[in-house]
Amino acid sequence: MSDPHPAPGSQPTVPDPTYLNLLKAEMAARAAAADPPGSAFTGAPAEATADVRAAVDALAPQLLSLAGDIYGYAELAFEEHRSAGRIAAQIKAAGIEVERGAYGLDTALCARFGPSGRRTIGICAEYDALPDIGHACGHNVIAATGVGAFLAIARAYAGREDELPGQVVLLGTPAEEGHTGKEYMAQAGAFEDLDAAIMLHPAGYDAADVLWIGRRLLDVEFTGVAAHASAQPFMGRNALDAASLLYQGIGLLRQQMLPIDRVHAAVPEGGDRPSIITESARVSIYVRSAEPETLMDLSQRVEDIARGAALMTGCGVEVRWDKHPPSMPVRANQALTGRWSIRQQERGRAPLPRGVVSDSLAASTDFGNVSYLVPGIHPMLRIADAETALHTRGFAEAAASESAETGVLDGAYGLAGVALDFLFDDALAEAVRQEFEDAGGVLRVSEMFG
Numbered sequence: 001m002s003d004p005h006p007a008p009g010s011q012p013t014v015p016d017p018t019y020l021n022l023l024k025a026e027m028a029a030r031a032a033a034a035d036p037p038g039s040a041f042t043g044a045p046a047e048a049t050a051d052v053r054a055a056v057d058a059l060a061p062q063l064l065s066l067a068g069d070i071y072g073y074a075e076l077a078f079e080e081h082r083s084a085g086r087i088a089a090q091i092k093a094a095g096i097e098v099e100r101g102a103y104g105l106d107t108a109l110c111a112r113f114g115p116s117g118r119r120t121i122g123i124c125a126e127y128d129a130l131p132d133i134g135h136a137c138g139h140n141v142i143a144a145t146g147v148g149a150f151l152a153i154a155r156a157y158a159g160r161e162d163e164l165p166g167q168v169v170l171l172g173t174p175a176e177e178g179h180t181g182k183e184y185m186a187q188a189g190a191f192e193d194l195d196a197a198i199m200l201h202p203a204g205y206d207a208a209d210v211l212w213i214g215r216r217l218l219d220v221e222f223t224g225v226a227a228h229a230s231a232q233p234f235m236g237r238n239a240l241d242a243a244s245l246l247y248q249g250i251g252l253l254r255q256q257m258l259p260i261d262r263v264h265a266a267v268p269e270g271g272d273r274p275s276i277i278t279e280s281a282r283v284s285i286y287v288r289s290a291e292p293e294t295l296m297d298l299s300q301r302v303e304d305i306a307r308g309a310a311l312m313t314g315c316g317v318e319v320r321w322d323k324h325p326p327s328m329p330v331r332a333n334q335a336l337t338g339r340w341s342i343r344q345q346e347r348g349r350a351p352l353p354r355g356v357v358s359d360s361l362a363a364s365t366d367f368g369n370v371s372y373l374v375p376g377i378h379p380m381l382r383i384a385d386a387e388t389a390l391h392t393r394g395f396a397e398a399a400a401s402e403s404a405e406t407g408v409l410d411g412a413y414g415l416a417g418v419a420l421d422f423l424f425d426d427a428l429a430e431a432v433r434q435e436f437e438d439a440g441g442v443l444r445v446s447e448m449f450g
Contacts, residue, residue, distance in 0.1 A: 023358050024386065030356040036345055037208045037353045039338030041428040043421035049343075051156035052416045056409055059151055063412060064405050066090055067144035070127050071400050074134035077175035080107040083127040087147055087172055094151055095158075102172070103188035105181065109172025110190070113154045119166035119429060121419045122191065122374075123149050124199035124367065126176045136396035137177065138202035141383060141404050141411070145200055146170060148412025149419060166423035169194065173366075178217075182366040183325035183445055186373060196336065196375045196422055196432060199367060200411050202399065203380035204388050208341045208351035210380055212330035213260060214295040215364035216449070217323050218285040220246060220306045223316040226279040236277030237314045240270045243281035245309035250285070253301060260359055261298055262288040288364060290329055292372075292448050299449075326449050328368035331439055333375040335431040336418060340379050343417035347410040351379060363390065372443040375436040377418070383407040 043049075056063075066086065073082045084100065084107040091098040091111050102110035109125075125146030126139040135141075150170040157164045171190060175181030182190075191197060222243055227236030250263050257263070265285040271278030287302055289295035303319055310317035332354070341351045357380075367378045383406075384398035398404060422429055 023360065027356060027358055027386075031352055034353055034356050036350045037334075037338045037341040039342050041335070041339065041421070041425050041431065043339055043342065043428065044417065044424040048156070048420050048424065049417050052152045052420060053413055055152035055155040056148060056413045056416065059148060059155065059412075060409055062090060063144045063148040063408050066147060067140045067404065067408050068400065070140040070143050071135050074129040075127070076131060077128045077177050077179040077181065078105070078107060080127050080174050083107070083143065084109055084172055084174070087125065087127070087143060090147060091151070091170070094154055096154055103185040103190045105174055105184060107172075107174040108181070108185060109170070111150065111170045112167055113150065113161065114157070114164040114167035115162055116167055119195050119423055120169060120193055121166065121422050122169045122171050122194040122197040123415055123419060124171050124173050124182070124197060124370070126173055126199070128175055128177050128181075130177055130391060133391070133393055134396050135399045136391050136393065138383060138390070138395065138399040138404070139176070140399055141202045141381070141407055142199065144408045145381070145411035145415055148408060149415035152412060152416045153419060164423065168419055168423075176366050178324065180325040180327055180366040180369070183369045186369055191370055191373045194374045195429070196333070197370050198336065198377050198415055198418055200379050200381045200415060201365070202383040202404065202407060203390065204382060204384045204386040205357065205380060206344065206349045206351045206382045207357050207380040208337045209332045209334070209354040209377070210357045211260070211290060211359045211362040212365050212368055212378065213262070213288045213290045213362045214292060214329040214368060215327040216287045216295060216299055216321060218287060218299070218302065219320045219323060220283045220285065221318045221320070222281045222310060222313075224277065224279050224281075224313070227277040229275050229277050233277060238277050239281035239315050240278035242309045242313040242315040242317070243267050243270055243283050245312055246283055246306050249305035249309060250302065253305065257298065258289065258294060260290045260362060261294070262286070263298070263302060290359075290362070292328060292443065295326070295329075296448065322449065325369070326445055327364045327366045328372050328443075328445065330365060330368040330376075330378050331371040332377050333432055333435055335428060335435055336375060336377045336422065337379065339418045339421045339428065340377055340414055343414040344410065346417070347413060349382070349410060369445055375432045381407050381411045
């Protein structure tokens with residue numbers, strides 16, 4: 001076995017995988033003992049879901065082609081023009097009107113099917129990629145499943161739209177990666193007429209519910225006084241010192257943070273020449289926590305450290321929050337989660353309940369913002385093995401694999417099935433509404449974070 005801690009040299013040491021392996025073993029043990037979530041509700045009639053199942057099968061070549069094309073485009077946030085155009089063309093080909101540039105975003109979409117004035121459910125479809133590694137978060141799969149669910153319902157009820165007991169809305173939601181595109185759409189009213197919203201996310205496992213934590217972006221700019229670092233350092237005020245103190249202060253804060261809280265930072269500007277006392281430095285920070293209230297508390301503590309670093313070094317400081325809107329934690333609706341589990345079991349999958357996937361693996365998504373406006377779910381759909389993490393080249397390969405193609409069809413059926421369950425089953429819809437109200441009801445980002 002090679003020494004993971006060789007003498008210092010040009011290469012980094014190898015991170016020890018023991019803890020990660022323990023997490024995986026614990027998750028595997030919990031998964032083996034867990035049963036998929038169930039549901040006490042009847043859901044949609046069997047003939048309705050049978051029609052949708054047949055529609056998904058008929059649409060399969062189109063949906064797999066869509067997933068492949070979007071994978072190839074790999075467009076970044078707010079630049080998804082080809083992807084949005086490709087989706088719009090497929091919807092128009094089904095004889096359904098689609099709005100481009102919806103809710104003030106050039107690459108957003110909106111299409112509707114079913115009678116208005118009744119219960120309404122939204123299906124979100126993402127399609128932005130990551131720099132350098134493309135669709136390493138599998139948004140091409142998200143797009144194809146969302147579009148597939150919408151078109152499957154439209155195909156199943158073609159010519160008899162009034163028999164559908166409500167309306168299905170497809171929302172093409174750009175710029176999830178780092179830019180919180182759904183919040184911009186929310187501020188423009190995209191979710192105001194919905195009674196629920198659903199989407200899925202590909203992963204290395206099937207899970208009906210996992211933890212998604214909230215996230216805020218912070219930029220801190222320190223302004224010092226330049227001086228000759230040798231001849232007159234005492235006439236300077238070192239902005240890099242302030243940035244260093246902020247970075248170290250965050251490190252010291254971690255001991256007192258909640259176990260699931262995360263703060264990570266980079267210093268994109270910190271001076272150019274050692275011989276000049278640094279006049280300007282900038283620190284970019286992500287702050288994450290599992291509840292809106294704890295996210296707010298952690299945000300304030302990080303800001304206090306930034307202001308303290310400025311005071312200690314005699315520098316000026318500008319604290320700028322939320323270059324893009326905050327992402328809220330996901331508040332999953334368990335009544336809808338149960339229906340997702342049932343529909344996926346019909347495809348031979350066994351979604352894990354909440355608590356099986358370790359909370360320490362949590363990330364963030366702007367669907368959290370939606371889940372505080374209307375009841376929603378954001379389950380995970382397996383397209384890779386459990387060893388393959390999101391935002392890696394390995395997951396980018398998985399997003400174009402045969403497993404991803406199977407996932408597109410299973411996911412499209414699952415979303416369509418949940419949508420029909422919600423529209424057909426009055427008792428389910430009431431339980432969904434009541435659970436949302438009991439959890440606190442609507443909470444807007446602007447109310448929480450200004």
